Amino acid sequence: MRQRQVIELSEIKRQEEICARIFERVTADGQRPLALVDTYGCQQNEADSEKLRGYLAEMGYGFTQDEFQADVIVVNTCAVREHAEMRVLGNVGALNHSKKARPGQIVAVCGCMVQQQHMAEKIKKSYPVVDLVFGPHELWRFPELLERVQTRHKRVFATEKSDGAVAEGIPLKRDGTVKAWLSVMYGCNNFCTYCIVPYVRGRERSRLPEDILAEARSLVAAGYKDITLLGQNVNSYGKDLACGVDFADLIRMVNDIPGDFRIRFMTSHPKDATEKLFRTMAACEKCCHQLHLPVQSGSDRILKAMNRSYDSEKYLRQVALARQYMPDLVLTTDIIVGFPGETEEDFEATLKLCETVRYDAMFTFIYSKRVGTPAASMPDPYTREEKQRHFDALTELSNRISGEKHAEYEGKTLRVLIDGETGREEYNLSSRTDGGRLVHLKGDPALIGTFADVTITASNTWALYGEIRNSEFGIRN
Ligand code: SAH
Ligand code: SF4
Ligand code: F3S
Secondary structure: OOOOOEEOHHHHHHHHHHHHHHHHHHOOOOOOOEEEEEEOOOHHHHHHHHHHHHHHHHOOOEEOOOOOOOOEEEEEEOOOOHHHHHHHHHHHHOHHHHHHHOOOOEEEEEEHHHHOHHHHHHHHHHOOOOOEEEOHHHHHHHHHHHHHHHHHOOOEEEOOOOOOOEEOOOOOOOOOOOEEEEEOEEOOOOOOOOOOHHHHHOOOEEOOHHHHHHHHHHHHHOOOOEEEEEOOOHHHOOOOOOOOOOHHHHHHHHHOOOOOOEEEEEOOOHHHOOHHHHHHHHHOOOEOOEEEOOOEOOOHHHHHHOOOOOOHHHHHHHHHHHHHHOOOOEEEEEEEEOOOOOOHHHHHHHHHHHHHHOOOEEEEEEOOOOOOOHHHHOOOOOOHHHHHHHHHHHHHHHHHHHHHHHHOOOOOEEEEEEEEEOOOOOOOEEEEEOOOOEEEEOOOHHHOOOEEEEEEEEEOOOOEEEEEEEEEOEOOO
8 A cells, every 4th residue: 555645743833933934024014914815616625725724824814805905815726627727817817907006916826727737837937927836735835835935036836746645733714613624535546537636636545533533523612513524535535544444434433522513525436435334324413414426427338438437227226225224315416418429328328317316406517628637538529519408408407306306395394504694685594404405594693503493485496495493592583
């Protein structure tokens, strides 16, 4: 087994010393400098941005959303589809304006997109506004890299190829007070033929159970009510540790932490979602009956070409088993339309599978060619129009089924966690069911962060609407 690379705690301490040094320098004039962190992509990136903000807060920075007010801008990028990259490049290019208006502004671009050498080169050549570029593997030494830019006034590029390491002890500044991300592992070994993630995020590596549990305990103590365990493929958790703890064991260990909170997780690869996992989900009272199980395609031929390591029959068996353990399971998926060579017949198989499974929600994407992946060199004779037609048909099916499933909730009373305000008058609060369905409510904002029983009164494709029956403070609506 490959040696699991760990960043020494002394290295993180050194980064924190650099933070202290930066603090002295940037607050010397008695003013509080401001930073803007802009995040693209998945929850892993959101979790990474909480670390970037943690470091920035230690350096003395406050936070702003306005690029004209920011002294440091960090753009945390995604590479999963071309569209995500185009958005980043457009927005980074536009930072010319804020930098002109605010000389001395530092622009950093980090994350998955710049871990691709051709993208790092492109930024070096065509985006002089960017001062600092670093990939996900260098995030732990962001203070050191930023200091280099600040003191040497030179552009810094840190995107060396790497399998990645595990770094503990990086300070975190979390986005919310009710829901929290908790990374349990990093990287991916699956190499689905269309996907860039394994190239930019490195090999699978798990955090130690004790580190995860310590973080989970501190989240519960701080009052977080909804903890999402994160990984590109959480079912691979522990395989690199050889400590006998797999993902199902980890759920049980988090479940054993005293307190009133929920556990969710993302994402599960169907190739190794086990019966033990479903049994554990059903048995652990804090674990939500929610499963995101990306199928990607309903065609066995395409699944094979995607290197997904399962066929539609195995997938359907897993869904049936999961539902046997959890009849109220909320099931969602990801689907790629227009994978190279996908025919009408392949697409029909996807529609059929979706009709059979009846997902609560589907996230559908048109295939996007990623440089360096095997699928990029597969023949792709179908036109964009044909792919769009398939995409539209699938979206229609997905909306219809979600709408029907949501209508089934009407009249039912469920427990929800109230997690924020909607900004609208009539239904001013948002909440989530155990299954993760969005419920709009009317009530006192003081209820945010509490559980309540609500009766569902109306629904549409995207959300449920409800009335509070009973909250932790009695009824306050
Ligand atoms: N690790 C997760 C997925 C991460 S990427 C998993 O395997 O479940 C999120 C989703 O983006 C994928 O499930 C896939 O549906 C989609 N995706 C990934 N690469 C893509 C590409 N090249 N084109 C279009 N969609 C893609
Ligand atoms: Fe990409 Fe596949 Fe890994 Fe998911 S499992 S991140 S789709 S390579
Ligand atoms: Fe994007 Fe990187 Fe996540 S490519 S989807 S931000 S792992």
